[in-house]
Amino acid sequence: MKLRVRSELVYRFDPPTDAIYQIKVAHWPGQAVEDETLTVTPHVDFHEDENTEFGARTLRARLEGEVSVVYEATVDNGILKGLPPVTVQHDWNDLPAEVLTYLWPSRYCPSDQFGRFVEREFGDTTGGERVLAILKWISDNIDYERGVSDSETTAARTFIDRAGVCRDFTHLGITLCRASGIPARAVSAYAYQLTPPDFHAIFEIWLSNGWWLVDPTGLAPIEGLVRIACGRDAADIAFLSTQGSCELVRQSITAEAV
Amino acid sequence: MKLRVRSELVYRFDPPTDAIYQIKVAHWPGQAVEDETLTVTPHVDFHEDENTEFGARTLRARLEGEVSVVYEATVDNGILKGLPPVTVQHDWNDLPAEVLTYLWPSRYCPSDQFGRFVEREFGDTTGGERVLAILKWISDNIDYERGVSDSETTAARTFIDRAGVCRDFTHLGITLCRASGIPARAVSAYAYQLTPPDFHAIFEIWLSNGWWLVDPTGLAPIEGLVRIACGRDAADIAFLSTQGSCELVRQSITAEAV
Amino acid sequence: MKLRVRSELVYRFDPPTDAIYQIKVAHWPGQAVEDETLTVTPHVDFHEDENTEFGARTLRARLEGEVSVVYEATVDNGILKGLPPVTVQHDWNDLPAEVLTYLWPSRYCPSDQFGRFVEREFGDTTGGERVLAILKWISDNIDYERGVSDSETTAARTFIDRAGVCRDFTHLGITLCRASGIPARAVSAYAYQLTPPDFHAIFEIWLSNGWWLVDPTGLAPIEGLVRIACGRDAADIAFLSTQGSCELVRQSITAEAV
Amino acid sequence: MKLRVRSELVYRFDPPTDAIYQIKVAHWPGQAVEDETLTVTPHVDFHEDENTEFGARTLRARLEGEVSVVYEATVDNGILKGLPPVTVQHDWNDLPAEVLTYLWPSRYCPSDQFGRFVEREFGDTTGGERVLAILKWISDNIDYERGVSDSETTAARTFIDRAGVCRDFTHLGITLCRASGIPARAVSAYAYQLTPPDFHAIFEIWLSNGWWLVDPTGLAPIEGLVRIACGRDAADIAFLSTQGSCELVRQSITAEAV
Incomplete structure (x- = not known):
């Protein structure tokens, strides 16, 4: 599927601080970046790295002011298919x-505590x-709801709270898969038809x-996901990390079919 | 320093289970393995991998019985020096x-919670x-004591408990360094003059x-440390991980100067 | 139901420490103590109090040695009946x-975290x-299993672990009831036909x-329960609390029909 | 010291919900209520109870709308004196x-985890x-700062965070005292010269x-404290508890010398 993705992040850095952005579309097999532009105002010389394992691209710089x-x-994200039940572990x-x-x-995915639960609940599947x-x-047990979780919420807490946002759903999913002996990792993405539009986990x-x-x-439909970064959990895939504090001025993310 | 290291791990796997050992000395710059032998009884064909980043070598197999x-x-571990205060961040x-x-x-190192503490306590240093x-x-605040912590103990808990073993000391050290903006990671090692002899974290x-x-x-003296594995915290550097349960029969670790 | 209950607690207190026993049958409406004896070897003058709300009786003394x-x-514990569904909240x-x-x-019953769960799971009942x-x-979701929990285990953790002992079952039950707006409190008891025989929570x-x-x-059958103490959770109803450490020598508890 | 205390609490209850206020000055030895008025708009018939142990007075009713x-x-709160060092445990x-x-x-005061810390830090005192x-x-280690803690924050977390508000300071103080074998409980109060004016814990x-x-x-100066309620921790002394949600419209608290 061919998509046009766009993110506009306006933040204020005062006092100046080092920042890391992970917003560029990943270089990943089957996902082709046809063109891309990065516009930074005022001008900043970002140091850019590409992760050899995930193709995630990080932008780093010391930032000051707005x-x-x-x-x-x-992006052509290729042909993404839903998980077939016949895939083997x-x-x-x-x-x-x-x-x-x-x-x-990992930090937000204490899978070591869920062995008995997955065995009890999903023991007849693999x-x-x-x-x-x-x-x-x-899907049956967790409500999508803002305001229940925060940046410290682990999957253990979401399992109790029964509510959270995409990040929490992802942490809980990863946790239950790892507890089942299935390798699982977090991915950040642009997502077609996500409402309201935002980065997706x-x-x-x-x-x-x-x-x-x-x-x-x-x-979001699976065929409309565009990979950005990848890692053990939210600690690795933040779209913006800063050493000091920063203040959100304005932010918008879109992903449209071309 | 030249050392002769040896580990003997006798475990019972019943029922059979997949197991991963991380006991071989790492291939790491400055650390030369002069000779090594692995004796497994009964015979097992281990699948061996070497991590390209750490030089850690893992042995995997499905094991059954004792x-x-x-x-x-x-090993010649080269010339390991204590950390000089002049090193810069x-x-x-x-x-x-x-x-x-x-x-x-990471799982055992919630450094995101310790920003205010490190600033208060160590704010005039870098x-x-x-x-x-x-x-x-x-060293001033934590007692080395067995039986206080277990395999789930995080640095946050050790900070409260004020006691633990090498693994807990390491998790707390990593946590306080990361909270200070200093990259830190866990290392498993053979350690000369460690009493009682054991794997060291x-x-x-x-x-x-x-x-x-x-x-x-x-x-243990810094010059007598021999690297084995490396990672974010204890989740990555266990000397033995198993999918199911296993039972310790007998274990001994030694590290002697040659 | 008329029962003969007996507890024998032999502990070693070294160094000497203050201790509180809650082992005497409570004075509680409908529960009549027909006769009772307390034999302490060597002789100790216990300070005894009776709680005006629960009728729990505590024995306190400074103890030394074995x-x-x-x-x-x-005891005639009267006629205890199972909870009828028609009882109103x-x-x-x-x-x-x-x-x-x-x-x-309370300490082991963080009912403030379970509001959404009880609403989702039990929302059509009162x-x-x-x-x-x-x-x-x-009963459907938690296994009775020793060794999973310890003296610090909360209901939040048992909810994840899916296993525990009577104390953990009780904490989870209290937590879910309080989260449902139903007052709930912990009770310690002698229990007829409990296997293996022990104090019951x-x-x-x-x-x-x-x-x-x-x-x-x-x-244990409801009609064979004999109340001892009562409180918010296990913090209040311990059969033996000590200021310092103490060592178990021997312990046996029985409850037989007369 | 004679004080004039006043609290104005305007909340919206929609949908209707049961509510409990603990705002009346306690009946407590040495503290004399000279006159008091309660004005509720629109009119509500509160059910009032007085706790026999603390003299705390609770007001209960089902509330609807604003x-x-x-x-x-x-109030004449008598002569409150600072704690002298010579008081004995x-x-x-x-x-x-x-x-x-x-x-x-208790819920917010896990004193069972702090035995080693108090012994290490305060071991030469009683x-x-x-x-x-x-x-x-x-006072030396915790910053008074809003926004760090929330209604679920325990003393264990404040010990790590090194910051909080009066409720958190109180929970940490209670926790360290109980861990030291000293009975401690939470008190809510009107406080003279508290800035900004609010209920105090x-x-x-x-x-x-x-x-x-x-x-x-x-x-706040010790001589200007006026007791309201009392209990194990914040769970017992909330100035307003509601079964459902409620919305703050306006609130002001004052305590002035007469």
């Missing part, structure tokens, strides 16, 4: 070495069926020798 | 991209001086364009 | 003032039906203008 | 039975000296056979 960052890109021994780390618990059962459970699991994207909120 | 794994190596923008991830919080001040604070920080090893427990 | 406390009583305004405190969260639905949910809720005892574990 | 509650009283055995409950942990050392530690400890009020924030 800075507007506008990123636009035309691999034993630890059959996983690529670089995938193992996504089995372990692989794609297990993940689809987890997604159905999340989704996750992907390793099954049948590949990563499969899923959206635990069900808010 | 399995004895004996690893022996002669880099701005985010001056860090190598692959180091950034060690600034973020770089090597900050790290040395953190190590002194840990230490950490390293990125200062003056390099990683510096420190031992927050002060139990 | 102390054996044997308590025996013959009162509005806050219709509750006795002294009952209000059992609506609020009063006795709500409590019975909660008890059924606990149960709880009671205020419905239809009275307290109703329920056993969330289902391990 | 309700204004204005309470005014002239009692062994458990020498405490009145009704005081024991304030030794145990009684009034211990409490004064705790108050000094809080303080605590009291049991030493030398009596309760002594202390203000861990140091924001």
Whole structure:
């Protein structure tokens, strides 16, 4: 699917502080960036890196005062397909070495505490069926609601709260998959038809020798997702990290079909 | 310093389960493995991987019944030096991209909660001086004591408990460094003169364009540390991970000067 | 039902420490203590108090060395009935003032976090039906299993762990009832036919203008419960509290029909 | 000291909900209410109770729409004195039975986790000296700052955050006192010269056979405190509790010398 994505981030940095943006579309197999522009006002020389594993591209600079960052890109995200139930789960021994780390618990995903729950609730499933059962459970049991969670909310707390936003749904999904022995990691994305438009947090699991994207909120069609960054959980994929405080002035994100 | 390290791990796996060992000495600049042997009884064909970033080597297999794994190596760990106070801290923008991830919080190191504490307690220091001040604070305030912590204990809890083992000291040290804007990561090691002999957990920080090893427990001399694995926290560097349960039969670790 | 209850607690207090026992059968309407004896070896002059609200009786003394406390009583616990679904829940305004405190969260019962869960899961019930639905949910979702929880485990953690002992079942039951607007409090008891024999933790809720005892574990018949102490949660009803540490030598508890 | 206290609470209750106010000055030895008026608009018939232990007075009713509650009283709070260092700490055995409950942990005061910290930090003090050392530690280490804590913040978290408001200071003070074997409980109050004017949360400890009020924030002079309610922690002393949600319209609290 071909999409035109755009993010406009206007923040005030006072006092000056180092900042890291992760807003550029990832270089990832099957996802082609046809053109892109980055407009920064006032001018800033960003230091840009590309992660060799995820193709995520980070922009870093020391920022001062009000800075507007506008990123636009035309992307063909290829053919993204929903997770089929027939995908199989691999034993630890059959996983690529670089995938193992996504089995372990992380800051917002204490999967080590959920072994008994997943066994009780999803014990008769494995692989794609297990993940689809987890997604159905999340959909049946968690409300999409702003104001319940904050930047410190873990999946353990969302499991109790029964409500949260895309970030919380994703943390809970990752947690239940890892507790099931399925590698899972967080992905940030532009998302077609997401309402209201915003950056989206989704996750992907390793099954049948590949990563499969899923959206635990069900808010955006899978074929309209455009990858940005990737990591263990929200700690790795923030669209903006700053060493000191910063103040939101204005922000808008869009993703439209071309 | 030249050392002879040895670990003997005898565990019972019943029912059979996938297991991952991280016990081999790392391939790491300045650390030379002169010879090594791995003896597994009964015979097991391990799948071995070497991490391209850390040089950590993992052994994986499905194990059944009682399995004895004996690893022996002669290592020259080069010249390890204590952290000098003059080492400098880099701005985010001056860090190598692959180091950034060690600034973020992880499962056992919720550094996002300690910003005010480090500013209050260590606010007049930076770089090597900050790290040395953190190590002194840990030494002054935390007791080395078994039985206080368990496999779920985070640095936040150790900060309250005021006691723990090497793993807990390391998590707290990493947490306070990351909260100070200093990249920090966990390292597992063989340690000369550690009493009682065991695997050791230490950490390293990125200062003056390099990683510096420190031992927050002060139990082993820095020049006698031999690296095994490395990662965000204990979730990444376990010497033995298993999908199911396993039972300790017998275990011994030694590190002697040659 | 007439019962003969007995507890023998032998502990070693070294160094000497203040201790509080709550093992005597409560003076409570409908529960008649026909005879009782307390044998302490070596002799100790306990300071005894009776709580005016619960009829719980506490024994206090400074203890030193090995102390054996044997308590025996013959009790007619009256006619205890299971909770009928027709019992009604009162509005806050219709509750006795002294009952209000059992609506609020306590150390092990963070009921303030479970409002959305109880509404989602039990929203179509109220009063006795709500409590019975909660008890059924606990029975369906929590395993009775030793070794999962410890003395710090809260209901929030048991909700995730899906396993625990009578104390944990009781904390979770209290939490879900309070979150439902139903006053609930912890009760310690001797329990007929409990296997293995031990002190039991149960709880009671205020419905239809009275307290109703329920056993969330289902391990003991309601008619065989003999009340000892009562309070907000396990912090209030411990059978033995000590200021310093103490060491268990031997303990046995029995409750037999006469 | 003679004071004129006044609180005006205007809230909107939509949909209707049960509410409990604790705003009336307590009936407490040494504290004399010379006159008081309660003006509720529109008229509401409150159900009023007086707690026999604390003299706290609760007002309960089902409320609907916008309700204004204005309470005014002239109070002579007697002669409140700061805690003298010579006050002595009692062994458990020498405490009145009704005081024991304030030794145990509660929702926001997990004193069971702080035994090692108080021993390390305050180990050479006892009684009034211990409490004064705790108050000094809080004053030296915790910042008074809004926005750091919320209604779920426990003393464990404030200990890490190093910042909070009067409620958090009080929870931390109570926690460290209970961990020291000193009974401690939360008190809500009108406070002379508190800036900005608001309800105040303080605590009291049991030493030398009596309760002594202390203000861990140091924001109000001890002689200008007027007691309202009392309990284990904030769960018991809220000035307004509601079963459903309610919306603040306007609120002002004053305490002036007469």
